[in-house]
Amino acid sequence: xxxxxxxxxxxxxxxxxxxxxxxxxxxxxxxxxxxxxxxxxxxxxxxxxxxxxxxxxxxxxxxxxxxxxxxxxxxxxxxxxxxxxxxxxxxxxxxxxxxxxxxxxxxxxxxxxxxxxxxxxxxxxxxxxxxxxxxxxxxxxxxxxxxxxxxxxxxxxxxxxxxxxxxxxxxxxxxxxxxxxxxxxxxxxxxxxxxxxxxxxxxxxxxxxxxxxxxxxxxxxxxxxxxxxxxxxxxxxxxxxxxxxxxxxxxxxxxxxxxxxxxxxxxxxxxxxxxxxxxxxxxxxxxxxxxxxxxxxxxxxxxxxxxxxxxxxxxxxxxxxxxxxxxxxxxxxxxxxxxxxxxxxxxxxxxxxxxxxxxxxxxxxxxxxxxxxxxxxxxxxxxxxxxxxxxxxxxxxxxxxxxxxx
Amino acid sequence: xxxxxxxxxxxxxxxxxxxxxxxxxxxxxxxxxxxxxxxxxxxxxxxxxxxxxxxxxxxxxxxxxxxxxxxxxxxxxxxxxxxxxxxxxxxxxxxxxxxxxxxxxxxxxxxxxxxxxxxxxxxxxxxxxxxxxxxxxxxxxxxxxxxxxxxxxxxxxxxxxxxxxxxxxxxxxxxxxxxxxxxxxxxxxxxxxxxxxxxxxxxxxxxxxxxxxxxxxxxxxxxxxxxxxxxxxxxxxxxxxxxxxxxxxxxxxxxxxxxxxxxxxxxxxxxxxxxxxxxxxxxxxxxxxxxxxxxx
Numbered sequence: 001x002x003x004x005x006x007x008x009x010x011x012x013x014x015x016x017x018x019x020x021x022x023x024x025x026x027x028x029x030x031x032x033x034x035x036x037x038x039x040x041x042x043x044x045x046x047x048x049x050x051x052x053x054x055x056x057x058x059x060x061x062x063x064x065x066x067x068x069x070x071x072x073x074x075x076x077x078x079x080x081x082x083x084x085x086x087x088x089x090x091x092x093x094x095x096x097x098x099x100x101x102x103x104x105x106x107x108x109x110x111x112x113x114x115x116x117x118x119x120x121x122x123x124x125x126x127x128x129x130x131x132x133x134x135x136x137x138x139x140x141x142x143x144x145x146x147x148x149x150x151x152x153x154x155x156x157x158x159x160x161x162x163x164x165x166x167x168x169x170x171x172x173x174x175x176x177x178x179x180x181x182x183x184x185x186x187x188x189x190x191x192x193x194x195x196x197x198x199x200x201x202x203x204x205x206x207x208x209x210x211x212x213x214x215x216x217x218x219x220x221x222x223x224x225x226x227x228x229x230x231x232x233x234x235x236x237x238x239x240x241x242x243x244x245x246x247x248x249x250x251x252x253x254x255x256x257x258x259x260x261x262x263x264x265x266x267x268x269x270x271x272x273x274x275x276x277x278x279x280x281x282x283x284x285x286x287x288x289x290x291x292x293x294x295x296x297x298x299x300x301x302x303x304x305x306x307x308x309x310x311x312x313x314x315x316x317x318x319x320x321x322x323x324x325x326x327x328x329x330x331x332x333x334x335x336x337x338x339x340x341x342x343x344x345x346x347x348x349x350x351x352x353x354x355x356x357x358x359x360x361x362x363x364x365x366x367x368x369x370x371x372x373x374x375x376x377x378x379x380x381x382x383x384x385x386x387x388x389x390x391x392x393x394x395x396x397x398x399x400x401x402x403x404x405x406x
Numbered sequence: 407x408x409x410x411x412x413x414x415x416x417x418x419x420x421x422x423x424x425x426x427x428x429x430x431x432x433x434x435x436x437x438x439x440x441x442x443x444x445x446x447x448x449x450x451x452x453x454x455x456x457x458x459x460x461x462x463x464x465x466x467x468x469x470x471x472x473x474x475x476x477x478x479x480x481x482x483x484x485x486x487x488x489x490x491x492x493x494x495x496x497x498x499x500x501x502x503x504x505x506x507x508x509x510x511x512x513x514x515x516x517x518x519x520x521x522x523x524x525x526x527x528x529x530x531x532x533x534x535x536x537x538x539x540x541x542x543x544x545x546x547x548x549x550x551x552x553x554x555x556x557x558x559x560x561x562x563x564x565x566x567x568x569x570x571x572x573x574x575x576x577x578x579x580x581x582x583x584x585x586x587x588x589x590x591x592x593x594x595x596x597x598x599x600x601x602x603x604x605x606x607x608x609x610x611x612x613x614x615x616x617x618x619x620x621x622x623x624x625x626x627x628x629x630x631x632x633x634x635x636x637x638x639x640x641x642x643x644x645x646x647x648x649x650x651x652x653x654x655x656x657x658x659x660x661x662x663x664x665x666x667x668x669x670x671x672x673x674x675x676x677x678x679x680x681x682x683x684x685x686x687x688x689x690x691x692x693x694x695x696x697x698x699x700x701x702x
Contacts, residue, residue: 044591052442059441061414067434074435075442078594080449080585083601206491207483210498214512218498321588 201225234265240333242272242305248363252332267322271310307337308344315350327355334364337376345379352383365389426462427612435600445558445579450602453646460539460580473539474525476546488522516567530573537578544583558596607631628665631701645679652678666702669695
């Protein structure tokens with residue numbers, strides 16, 4: 001592998017492949033089992049990557065376990081999250097050390113063969129418990145599925161039942177879902193700087209104009225223009241799932257679900273004492289995994305709220321990806337902060353800088369005699385663009401015209 | 407200069423020779439780039455030296471560095487090629503007088519002579535391999551990413567008027583991202599991945615010494631430790647390696663050989679590290695004194 005010719009950037013040819021034969025067959029099998037483990041842990045590993053891994057294993061100066069770990073990490077990881085958990089998975093698989101929760105929770109059938117049975121439980125205490133909870137949730141859900149067969153999409157079904165089942169009023173939830181879809185259609189699209197060719201537009205497109213002018217002896221009779229493209233507005237919903245909000249949570253979860261499904265670009269987060277991104281869980285097509293994911297979210301629902309801390313977490317870890325300058329952020333909360341209100345104010349100020357508008361929906365605002373005087377609400381209000389009640393579906397519907405003109 | 411990295415272990419030394427202090431993980435990633443002909447995606451906070459990697463890679467190989475800075479709305483005209491319209495118009499007029507046919511004129515004015523190279527085309531048309539730096543790819547939009555995908559998997563591009571242009575030499579492609587937008591999985595999968603973190607104090611000290619050999623080893627490690635402590639404070643914008651180097655220059659401007667001697671003077675030159683008003687008000691004289699005492 002030390003020659004200077006430019007490699008053809010294709011998959012290895014048959015000759016190259018046979019050159020890899022000294023990567024002995026058992027090693028290949030182990031490697032493919034490793035790739036399966038990675039996939040089970042959410043890595044996007046394709047055939048091309050597996051193939052390249054074989055080439056890495058076969059490279060003459062590829063020696064030592066650490067070298068291999070680093071090389072395979074560069075090859076298989078494709079984002080920060082992968083990068084961070086790769087070492088644990090690698091060690092679990094190749095060194096048969098105690099595994100982390102992730103390797104256990106995702107798929108029991110793909111257990112790496114060499115792991116001593118039961119090693120995970122003792123050493124990875126908390127993580128093992130989490131995995132157990134997820135497993136329990138799965139069993140429970142399976143039971144329920146037996147007893148109740150409806151014709152709704154299965155992904156959604158499992159989603160809605162997971163933790164809020166005692167609240168279910170299907171008709172109401174359905175309305176919330178549809179309402180969110182309708183709002184999505186109404187929200188105005190935004191202009192981007194990306195341009196497309198058009199007969200009328202803002203700027204002349206010289207390339208097309210000259211091309212068309214050839215047939216007319218170089219006289220630009222037909223002018224071609226560029227037009228700005230429109231792009232849908234992005235919506236991010238942050239939903240408070242604390243004890244004081246419990247009566248409203250299911251409706252808003254459905255609302256969020258509808259929004260994430262019908263907006264092209266939308267994200268959903270749930271928070272109470274900590275913040276969890278639920279976009280993926282909601283989008284999850286595989287109901288088993290959706291339950292697993294939401295099962296983890298359930299911890300702490302119905303407890304206190306640390307809105308400020310959760311918003312700060314959002315700003316620090318999710319905002320860069322989830323929010324741009326043309327995003328509308330919708331916070332659904334009663335503003336009862338159990339942490340400190342000052343922190344909430346700061347987090348709101350940071351958030352306000354990053355996004356286009358902040359809409360705060362407060363269920364209590366619909367109550368007669370309520371005034372937003374709680375310390376948390378007072379601290380947050382200066383940064384809120386639209387402060388509206390959301391105690392009933394009617395009040396949500398009343399939001400339509402407001403959101404439509406954003 | 408030989409074009410390939412012969413052995414994995416030599417890469418770090420070669421990089422060090424051109425002034426880039428790499429950790430072994432990065433060295434392995436660069437070695438894999440050569441072995442597998444894959445582009446390398448670097449992610450990390452602003453200021454950790456992602457762009458420097460590409461520069462160092464170019465210096466090690468003795469290749470030319472071609473840089474493509476991404477921005478929203480970046481399109482093929484700016485990234486790949488553009489026609490030279492002025493020349494085309496003149497050529498059409500000239501041919502008109504000779505009464506050439508439309509087809510002839512068209513063939514003439516859409517030939518390579520009228521083509522203006524942009525970074526990507528320049529990279530694949532170069533006889534010598536080049537290092538192509540696609541900087542801050544997260545600023546470009548999805549459409550551009552899709553276009554990159556074709557280029558990165560085949561190392562060829564298609565120009566409608568000319569046909570497919572295959573690479574004369576395989577460029578080494580380095581992409582960087584600050585995470586301002588999530589990059590698509592397809593593009594990520596095409597690339598090797600390396601997360602660039604702020605350097606550990608000993609590596610940062612080595613970087614300082616590599617750039618400013620006149621700085622004493624003791625001061626360099628002091629500065630590196632101070633920087634680590636500052637980055638652990640809650641700041642809006644953590645200072646990067648470039649800021650560290652500015653700070654070192656400011657220090658030598660003060661003629662300061664030891665951080666602990668005059669914390670107030672250190673506080674004065676923190677403007678080289680802290681770039682927002684809030685951060686500056688957060689790191690007060692007291693905080694500086696505390697941090698400096700910790701690192702001494």
